[in-house]
Amino acid sequence: DAGITQSPRHKVTETGTPVTLRCHQTENHRYMYWYRQDPGHGLRLIHYSYGVKDTDKGEVSDGYSVSRSKTEDFLLTLESATSSQTSVYFCAISPGTGHTGELFFGEGSRLTVL
Amino acid sequence: QKEVEQNSGPLSVPEGAIASLNCTYSDRGSQSFFWYRQYSGKSPELIMFIYSNGDKEDGRFTAQLNKASQYVSLLIRDSQPSDSATYLCAAYSGSARQLTFGSGTQLTVLP
Numbered sequence: 001d002a003g004i005t006q007s008p009r010h011k012v013t014e015t016g017t018p019v020t021l022r023c024h025q026t027e028n029h030r031y032m033y034w035y036r037q038d039p040g041h042g043l044r045l046i047h048y049s050y051g052v053k054d055t056d057k058g059e060v061s062d063g064y065s066v067s068r069s070k071t072e073d074f075l076l077t078l079e080s081a082t083s084s085q086t087s088v089y090f091c092a093i094s095p096g097t098g099h100t101g102e103l104f105f106g107e108g109s110r111l112t113v114l
Numbered sequence: 115q116k117e118v119e120q121n122s123g124p125l126s127v128p129e130g131a132i133a134s135l136n137c138t139y140s141d142r143g144s145q146s147f148f149w150y151r152q153y154s155g156k157s158p159e160l161i162m163f164i165y166s167n168g169d170k171e172d173g174r175f176t177a178q179l180n181k182a183s184q185y186v187s188l189l190i191r192d193s194q195p196s197d198s199a200t201y202l203c204a205a206y207s208g209s210a211r212q213l214t215f216g217s218g219t220q221l222t223v224l225p
Binding site for chain 2: 040041042043044045090099100101102103104105106107108
């Protein structure tokens with residue numbers, strides 16, 4: 001158990017509303033990631049963080065922002081949700097000291113935008 | 115665009131058989147390769163990684179890497195119904211600091 005919890009686990013919202021997903025870890029890992037998973041696309045990186053207040057964009061960052069004000073929390077915000085952002089969102093941590101492909105994932109947050 | 119390609123399946127094998135899952139990657143700069151297993155409705159979990167050409171064995175799982183052919187595979191020996199899941203291949207490039215996932219192969223092991 002990598003000590004990662006995501007909230008909410010399920011959310012239904014309407015187009016144009018803001019949405020924030022939270023990822024909380026208990027083991028002080030430096031690297032945290034947000035991915036989305038859609039049928040036929042696999043996992044795609046949205047944003048990642050390499051420390052408090054240190055974040056960078058991933059492959060599909062448009063329409064998303066992130067914040068990390070504490071080591072343990074990494075927030076993903078959709079400022080104005082669109083139907084194309086309906087997806088399953090996974091938070092992940094890397095236990096190493098740098099980027100690697102070794103990731104541990106949270107349980108996922110299923111977001112539906114109507 | 116860096117790509118990792120997998121046959122989406124579904125791949126069905128009988129219980130006790132060897133399941134062979136394949137993956138190709140486009141970025142020759144990729145240095146390490148990962149296999150994740152994802153049960154339906156669950157999150158991915160890392161089962162194997164490989165950095166060097168050749169085979170790497172861990173229990174019933176063997177990962178194979180051929181960098182010249184840009185090919186990675188995962189063999190599951192003595193397949194069990196509990197191995198039924200989607201298997202995700204991922205390639206990591208240190209220079210690009212990027213991990214790219216394939217879309218996964220769905221495996222069903224028939225009792």
